[in-house]
Amino acid sequence: MTEIEILRCHACNMPLVLGDGSTIKCPGCAAETPVPETYRELQRARHDEPALRAQAETELRRLARPPSVIVQVLARCLDLPMMAFVMLFGIPVTLFAVLEADKANRWLAPRLHLASSNDVPFGYMVAIICFLMLVIAFVPRAFGVYANRRATARSKLVAALMARPPETPGGPSTCRGCGAPLEVVPDATVATCSYCGVESAVVVDAAVAATVERVVRNLGKTMGDAAEIDRAERRRTLHMLVRELGRYTFRTVLLGIGFALGSQETADKKSTPLAIVALVATVLLFIFFMLGSGSASAKDDAETRRAGNDIPSWVGIVGPIVMAWLMFKIVAAVAF
Ligand SMILES: [Zn+2]
Numbered sequence: 001m002t003e004i005e006i007l008r009c010h011a012c013n014m015p016l017v018l019g020d021g022s023t024i025k026c027p028g029c030a031a032e033t034p035v036p037e038t039y040r041e042l043q044r045a046r047h048d049e050p051a052l053r054a055q056a057e058t059e060l061r062r063l064a065r066p067p068s069v070i071v072q073v074l075a076r077c078l079d080l081p082m083m084a085f086v087m088l089f090g091i092p093v094t095l096f097a098v099l100e101a102d103k104a105n106r107w108l109a110p111r112l113h114l115a116s117s118n119d120v121p122f123g124y125m126v127a128i129i130c131f132l133m134l135v136i137a138f139v140p141r142a143f144g145v146y147a148n149r150r151a152t153a154r155s156k157l158v159a160a161l162m163a164r165p166p167e168t169p170g171g172p173s174t175c176r177g178c179g180a181p182l183e184v185v186p187d188a189t190v191a192t193c194s195y196c197g198v199e200s201a202v203v204v205d206a207a208v209a210a211t212v213e214r215v216v217r218n219l220g221k222t223m224g225d226a227a228e229i230d231r232a233e234r235r236r237t238l239h240m241l242v243r244e245l246g247r248y249t250f251r252t253v254l255l256g257i258g259f260a261l262g263s264q265e266t267a268d269k270k271s272t273p274l275a276i277v278a279l280v281a282t283v284l285l286f287i288f289f290m291l292g293s294g295s296a297s298a299k300d301d302a303e304t305r306r307a308g309n310d311i312p313s314w315v316g317i318v319g320p321i322v323m324a325w326l327m328f329k330i331v332a333a334v335a336f
């Protein structure tokens with residue numbers, strides 16, 4: 001963007017929208033200001049193109065569309081600190097596994113070529129607990145984190161696309177690129193700057209405008225450029241999701257294998273040396289992971305990524321408790 005000087009009314013100094021004619025009538029004092037020759041080229045390039053504007057408005061509508069309420073509620077309930085997940089879901093899952101252990105062991109024994117269900121090593125149950133935790137807690141959490149990151153990135157993007165406030169109260173909104181006054185066609189949601197050609201959003205969902213602080217960003221000239229930036233952000237967020245899922249799975253499998261190894265026994269029901277080493281290592285590893293997730297959550301984007309979620313934050317406290325209570329109910333119904 002090259003710096004273009006904004007024409008001002010020669011009588012009252014009000015910034016003017018670059019029109020089509022050889023003079024511009026000031027909306028403030030009605031004086032006619034002549035358009036210098038150097039601006040004529042600009043005038044020819046910047047005439048309002050309804051087809052282009054319609055295209056920009058479609059892009060903006062797509063970018064400004066908030067996620068569905070269901071997605072937002074789930075994101076509120078699932079994007080919890082890891083510790084909360086372990087407390088809320090770990091307890092019902094463990095309870096379930098312990099209560100159902102007998103049934104599971106009876107099922108497992110013949111498949112492991114063991115004589116009775118008592119011979120099934122305890123570690124298998126721990127491995128199953130790890131697997132259940134992965135499926136019902138860690139994977140949904142990763143998706144909750146993803147949904148919140150996307151919603152926040154979107155509302156920040158849209159906030160940055162908005163026209164700047166008028167220079168004088170009651171005056172026209174100004175260009176997000178160069179600050180020139182904008183001429184808004186009635187019912188239009190996008191206005192193209194008559195000076196620099198940048199498209200600004202002039203009508204945006206009030207919720208988006210209110211919840212997100214406005215940061216001036218270089219999002220390119222058009223809504224199409226902004227959509228391209230949004231797609232790149234989505235790809236990055238998806239990569240983060242895949243990495244997080246990979247990390248959860250790797251850790252859970254590691255702990256599962258560790259506990260399973262830790263429960264290896266000799267024929268006379270004594271732990272093998274390998275089992276003792278594996279058990280100690282696994283417990284240490286578990287503590288290490290918990291401490292690690294604690295210090296990681298202290299410096300991750302938890303606070304900022306949840307900012308774009310319109311659902312009140314108490315839902316994020318009540319929702320998981322209700323979900324945990326339901327799980328207890330299900331556990332009780334299955335086990336007793
Ligand atoms: Zn004037």
Ligand SMILES: [Zn+2]
Nearest residue numbers: 175178193196
């Ligand atoms: Zn501009």
